[in-house]
Amino acid sequence: MLSEAGEVYNMTVTSSVFSILYTFSSSLLYPVVIILILMSLLSLIMIGEFLSEYAKRSRDTNNLEIVCLEVQNNIKLSNFDFAAEALRKIKQNFIVTSFAHAAAGHLEKNRVPAIEWLSEEYEIKMAKKLEQTRIISTVAPMLGLMGTLIPLGPALIGLSQGDIVQLANNLMIAFATTVVGLFAGSISYVLTQVRKRWYWQDMADIDYILDSLEAKE
Numbered sequence: 001m002l003s004e005a006g007e008v009y010n011m012t013v014t015s016s017v018f019s020i021l022y023t024f025s026s027s028l029l030y031p032v033v034i035i036l037i038l039m040s041l042l043s044l045i046m047i048g049e050f051l052s053e054y055a056k057r058s059r060d061t062n063n064l065e066i067v068c069l070e071v072q073n074n075i076k077l078s079n080f081d082f083a084a085e086a087l088r089k090i091k092q093n094f095i096v097t098s099f100a101h102a103a104a105g106h107l108e109k110n111r112v113p114a115i116e117w118l119s120e121e122y123e124i125k126m127a128k129k130l131e132q133t134r135i136i137s138t139v140a141p142m143l144g145l146m147g148t149l150i151p152l153g154p155a156l157i158g159l160s161q162g163d164i165v166q167l168a169n170n171l172m173i174a175f176a177t178t179v180v181g182l183f184a185g186s187i188s189y190v191l192t193q194v195r196k197r198w199y200w201q202d203m204a205d206i207d208y209i210l211d212s213l214e215a216k217e
Contacts, residue, residue, distance in 0.1 A: 022153060029150045032143050033173075036180045039140050043187040046133060050191050057093050057198065064092060064205060067100075068212040075213060084108040087209070093198075095122060096205045103209065112213055119206050126199040130192055137188035144181015148174045 067090050074083035084104040090097055099122050106114045151170035158166030 025150055026153070028146065029173075032147045032150065033177060036140065036143050036147060036177055036184065039136050039143070039184040040180050043133075043136060043140075043184045043191075046191055047187065050195070053094075053195075053198075058091070059093055059201070059205075060091055063090065064096075064208065068208060071209075072212040080107050080110050083213075090209075092205060093202055095126070095199070095202045096209075098122075099206050100209060103213070107213070115213055116210060119210055122206065123203060126202070130195055130199065133188040133192040133195070135188075137185050137192055140181045140183075140185035140188065142181075144178045144185070147177025147181065150174075 067086055070086040070089075071083045074080070074086060084107040087100050087104040087107060090100040092100070099119065102118055103115045106112070106118065151173045155167050155170035155174070158164070158170065
């Protein structure tokens with residue numbers, strides 16, 4: 001009798017635990033679907049931002065070399081105002097040009113060490129820009145997998161009960177979330193890789209400007 005009572009108790013506890021797990025996982029379906037839809041819309045918006053950023057990119061290595069040489073010569077002569085004026089002549093990608101103009105303001109005040117701090121700030125801005133697409137490219141497929149697995153429980157229940165409609169609806173949700181997750185993740189992954197190359201190039205140009213500013217006699 002005691003063994004039978006123990007088995008019943010264990011079955012009750014196990015059933016309760018499984019019921020809690022099932023309820024918890026099922027309650028995640030709608031948040032997962034909503035977040036996936038938002039990520040998909042966000043990835044489409046990011047495509048527009050990416051194309052706009054691509055259209056504005058313009059790198060002129062000759063202009064960069066000429067300006068940096070002029071800046072270096074003026075720094076050697078301690079002509080910081082002329083060096084700052086030369087720095088504002090840079091015509092490069094938006095990030096490099098923005099850094100050059102901000103650095104020129106510090107240079108006019110003879111605050112060369114602050115320019116190195118400024119370059120680190122721009123590096124952080126680039127990393128923050130990459131974080132957006134990197135997070136989506138990682139999280140979206142995970143949510144897609146969650147959206148695939150969660151409806152399989154009700155689908156199997158429908159199959160066992162012969163409810164084909166319930167089975168079809170849940171399988172449709174499972175496949176749709178997989179596709180949406182992979183869609184958002186693949187777009188974000190491509191944007192991350194291309195932007196990473198862009199920003200490496202921009203940081204190389206910024207480092208070249210820094211080397212010119214650190215010129216010594």
